[in-house]
Amino acid sequence: MPELPEVETIRRGLGGFILGKKIIKTQIFCEKSFIGEPVSGKVKELRRKGKALIIDVDNDWSLMIHLRMTGQLIWRSSGKAEFAGGHPSENFVAELPNKQTRVILGFGDGQLYFNDQRKFGFIKTLKTGELAEEKFIKKLAQEPWEMEAEEFFAKLQKKKNSAIKAVILDQSVVAGLGNIYADEALFEAGIHPLRKAGSLSLEEATRVLEMAKIVMERAIKVGGSTIQNYVKADGTRGNYLDLFAKVYHREGKPCVKCGTEIKKIKVAGRGTHVCPNCQKLEKTND
DNA sequence: CTAGGATCCTGTCAGC
DNA sequence: TGCTGACAGGATCCTA
Numbered sequence: 001m002p003e004l005p006e007v008e009t010i011r012r013g014l015g016g017f018i019l020g021k022k023i024i025k026t027q028i029f030c031e032k033s034f035i036g037e038p039v040s041g042k043v044k045e046l047r048r049k050g051k052a053l054i055i056d057v058d059n060d061w062s063l064m065i066h067l068r069m070t071g072q073l074i075w076r077s078s079g080k081a082e083f084a085g086g087h088p089s090e091n092f093v094a095e096l097p098n099k100q101t102r103v104i105l106g107f108g109d110g111q112l113y114f115n116d117q118r119k120f121g122f123i124k125t126l127k128t129g130e131l132a133e134e135k136f137i138k139k140l141a142q143e144p145w146e147m148e149a150e151e152f153f154a155k156l157q158k159k160k161n162s163a164i165k166a167v168i169l170d171q172s173v174v175a176g177l178g179n180i181y182a183d184e185a186l187f188e189a190g191i192h193p194l195r196k197a198g199s200l201s202l203e204e205a206t207r208v209l210e211m212a213k214i215v216m217e218r219a220i221k222v223g224g225s226t227i228q229n230y231v232k233a234d235g236t237r238g239n240y241l242d243l244f245a246k247v248y249h250r251e252g253k254p255c256v257k258c259g260t261e262i263k264k265i266k267v268a269g270r271g272t273h274v275c276p277n278c279q280k281l282e283k284t285n286d
Numbered sequence: 287c288t289a290g291g292a293t294c295c296t297g298t299c300a301g302c
Numbered sequence: 303t304g305c306t307g308a309c310a311g312g313a314t315c316c317t318a
Contacts, residue, residue, distance in 0.1 A: 068312045171313080
């Protein structure tokens with residue numbers, strides 16, 4: 001689940017709790033969730049590269065965390081969860097640790113829980129200097145904010161026969177988009193997800209890139225699927241998607257722009273939401 | 287090289 | 303109730 005906005009929200013939120021504090025203990029409950037040797041040291045910086053969160057420790061080691069589909073990070077202190085982000089589920093408020101807890105990083109005054117239902121996510125330790133060569137980081141493209149429209153357009157030509165949605169999900173084309181924001185960006189840009197990447201004009205490609213920025217900025221502003229939901233007194237998670245999603249998970253509901261029923265289709269093996277009127281596959285005469 | 291599908295894993299939900 | 307298959311906010315590997 002967690003896409004760029006969720007990871008950014010975690011980066012900003014978690015910093016207040018762990019910056020300057022020392023990791024003193026690592027408990028691993030699932031071998032495949034932790035790659036490399038445990039590290040100890042003081043947290044120097046929290047960074048983000050695409051959907052990867054990076055924790056730099058003061059002895060030149062770093063922890064790279066990728067939440068993939070179902071990862072969550074929860075900071076707990078004095079027996080109470082104070083911050084949670086990542087995959088939104090009822091586990092935000094469950095007992096800790098629970099059966100989905102894969103790793104616990106112990107600090108002097110609290111613990112950072114890495115929960116992950118499907119075990120696709122991981123924490124990986126490596127020397128800070130080797131991060132740039134790490135496989136995932138190395139192939140990562142720039143984020144929409146850093147990329148010129150011409151460069152994006154050129155990349156679309158290289159994958160001209162693929163569906164535009166599949167292409168913008170490719171982290172080596174543009175970093176940060178996942179299934180939700182890809183659908184939202186294409187809707188805002190008025191581009192059908194099945195359009196061949198090579199069929200987009202420069203103007204259309206520019207619009208997609210621009211909307212990717214706007215959609216993710218909007219999500220960061222409402223805090224992704226994180227603490228706001230978690231701290232609600234009744235313990236429910238709320239539906240943060242309602243705050244900004246216009247097509248995602250809205251199949252059968254009216255389009256917010258034209259009232260046409262939102263359809264759900266399959267593109268590149270992923271559930272995809274589209275307004276058949278605002279996002280036309282075939283060109284029509286205006 | 288590209289494009290598409292299978293795959294990693296656990297859990298939930300719809301339909302019988 | 304119990305079973306089955308489909309599906310899930312990601313990315314990589316394998317095949318053609």
